[in-house]
Amino acid sequence: MQGPLIESLARQGVSRRTFLKYCATLASMMALPPAAGLAMAEAMAAARRPSVIWLPFQECTGCTESITRSHSPTLEGMIFDMISLDYQETLMAAAGHQAEEALHAAMKANHGKYLLIVDGSIPLGQDGAYSCIGGRSNLEILKEAAQGAAAIIAVGTCAAYGGIPKARPNPTGAVSVSDIVKDKPIVNIPGCPPVPVVMTGVLAHYLTFGSLPDLDDKGRPRAFFGETIHDRCYRRPFYDQGKFAKTFDDKGARRGWCLFELGCKGPVTHNACATAKWNGGTSWPVESGHGCLGCSEPDFWDAGDFYKALSVPAHPPTSVVAASVVGATAGAAAGFANRAKKNAARKARQPITVADLEK
Amino acid sequence: MTLDVIPIHVVPRHTGAALPGEPGLSGNAPPLLRELAEQVRHLLETGEPSAIDLSALPLTPADLDWLREKLGSGEIAVTLQAGGESTLDETACAGVWWVTHRNEQGAVASQFIEVAFVPELVKAHPADVAIGRERLEFMVSDL
Numbered sequence: 001m002q003g004p005l006i007e008s009l010a011r012q013g014v015s016r017r018t019f020l021k022y023c024a025t026l027a028s029m030m031a032l033p034p035a036a037g038l039a040m041a042e043a044m045a046a047a048r049r050p051s052v053i054w055l056p057f058q059e060c061t062g063c064t065e066s067i068t069r070s071h072s073p074t075l076e077g078m079i080f081d082m083i084s085l086d087y088q089e090t091l092m093a094a095a096g097h098q099a100e101e102a103l104h105a106a107m108k109a110n111h112g113k114y115l116l117i118v119d120g121s122i123p124l125g126q127d128g129a130y131s132c133i134g135g136r137s138n139l140e141i142l143k144e145a146a147q148g149a150a151a152i153i154a155v156g157t158c159a160a161y162g163g164i165p166k167a168r169p170n171p172t173g174a175v176s177v178s179d180i181v182k183d184k185p186i187v188n189i190p191g192c193p194p195v196p197v198v199m200t201g202v203l204a205h206y207l208t209f210g211s212l213p214d215l216d217d218k219g220r221p222r223a224f225f226g227e228t229i230h231d232r233c234y235r236r237p238f239y240d241q242g243k244f245a246k247t248f249d250d251k252g253a254r255r256g257w258c259l260f261e262l263g264c265k266g267p268v269t270h271n272a273c274a275t276a277k278w279n280g281g282t283s284w285p286v287e288s289g290h291g292c293l294g295c296s297e298p299d300f301w302d303a304g305d306f307y308k309a310l311s312v313p314a315h316p317p318t319s320v321v322a323a324s325v326v327g328a329t330a331g332a333a334a335g336f337a338n339r340a341k342k343n344a345a346r347k348a349r350q351p352i353t354v355a356d357l358e359k
Numbered sequence: 360m361t362l363d364v365i366p367i368h369v370v371p372r373h374t375g376a377a378l379p380g381e382p383g384l385s386g387n388a389p390p391l392l393r394e395l396a397e398q399v400r401h402l403l404e405t406g407e408p409s410a411i412d413l414s415a416l417p418l419t420p421a422d423l424d425w426l427r428e429k430l431g432s433g434e435i436a437v438t439l440q441a442g443g444e445s446t447l448d449e450t451a452c453a454g455v456w457w458v459t460h461r462n463e464q465g466a467v468a469s470q471f472i473e474v475a476f477v478p479e480l481v482k483a484h485p486a487d488v489a490i491g492r493e494r495l496e497f498m499v500s501d502l
């Protein structure tokens with residue numbers, strides 16, 4: 001563990017205001033009330049950086065790429081300042097026995113306290129021989145590392161649900177982290193690859209509140225996966241009006257109509273793409289003209305043709321939209337249900353503290 | 360080529376009658392004025408600032424324009440260069456600030472209406488002021 005976050009940021013020329021501004025945006029994305037940005041910034045600035053061990057298993061490195069190469073090095077890259085990354089094979093200079101030693105030293109020094117990040121699935125076929133590091137199977141390494149972890153973050157659809165390696169016929173017998181580890185809290189951050197800001201959000205939550213964020217029934221943080229792509233899609237009005245592109249180059253496609261009939265899986269996919277967007281906020285798959293593939297849901301690869309419309313019509317306009325309209329007309333600035341809950345303190349006209357946000 | 364060239368027309372979902380390319384008002388903006396009036400009253404009574412997170416509400420671009428126009432512009436416009444540009448503009452209602460944070464690529468990252476005497480981000484933090492003092496003392500010792 002090293003000094004407070006704000007000091008390490010300052011050493012890299014990240015000013016306090018840059019950090020405050022980032023926290024304001026992060027709080028907004030996490031559906032926390034506006035005052036939470038300041039509370040988060042204060043708590044995080046002073047927080048000691050937790051030790052993190054990052055294990056890559058059966059994966060393509062896309063998740064690591066997504067997170068390390070996000071376009072704003074001072075923003076999403078900040079996660080590397082929030083944590084003390086004690087072991088990450090892809091990024092560390094050490095290799096071979098040296099690397100193995102680093103892993104064991106980190107596990108021992110922070111036993112019971114480190115965060116374990118896993119990307120990639122775990123192959124069980126052939127006694128795990130499909131993916132080994134230093135002569136040991138992924139299964140063996142995961143079990144050992146999980147023992148001393150305070151919590152596990154499964155990054156990417158492979159670690160969260162088995163992902164593409166698990167797609168039929170699953171030649172390596174791939175499974176997810178939660179298929180193996182049953183006695184530790186696990187946060188799933190699925191996506192192929194995952195949206196970088198979700199990772200930052202989960203770490204920020206952990207640093208601010210000392211706990212893991214609220215999860216949905218698939219182990220995903222509700223703040224980012226609470227709504228479907230379809231709920232927040234800017235093409236949604238066309239869906240509601242029944243205006244669909246029929247091919248990728250017809251009049252409808254050029255007018256930006258809904259991609260439902262071209263196979264968009266947005267209505268059944270929970271992820272943050274529509275709001276967080278990709279490539280530094282430039283755009284996102286549906287905005288670039290292609291339907292959502294549903295990459296943050298279990299077994300998305302086997303869920304039917306990417307270019308065939310969902311067989312069941314999407315559920316009617318959801319309660320989220322209706323609720324927010326009611327909220328706004330009722331004069332409450334807080335529209336969404338989860339936001340309203342966190343907003344209790346603000347309604348009571350109390351300045352928000354970290355303790356309030358934990359409630 | 361900029362993104363604007365791609366012909367994507369956003370139709371607000373609450374107006375029904377609006378045609379593609381004619382963004383309309385959703386009706387969600389006027390209640391925010393009432394909320395702001397309440398927040399300003401609270402600021403005057405207790406000195407406590409508050410804010411409305413605009414990215415969290417179902418507002419169309421037309422709603423935002425309507426709000427901005429209603430609120431008008433005041434005497435102060437602050438530009439902050441910190442991880443991309445931010446603008447903190449006082450509106451014609453003193454104490455009500457329109458705050459837009461952009462990222463390094465220039466995309467809007469978040470947008471708020473803040474109700475405060477001075478937005479928190481504008482104030483210098485004591486720790487930063489202390490660093491400034493050290494710098495000054497160093498310059499003085501060098502005279």
Ligand code: SF4
Pocket residue numbers: 229230231233234235236237239257258259260264265266267286291292
């Ligand atoms: S079906 Fe896809 S393109 Fe159409 S509104 Fe839903 S998410 Fe957007």
Ligand code: SF4
Pocket residue numbers: 191192193229269270271273284285286291292293294295296
């Ligand atoms: S739009 Fe859909 S398929 Fe594409 S990254 Fe987002 S969740 Fe995954």
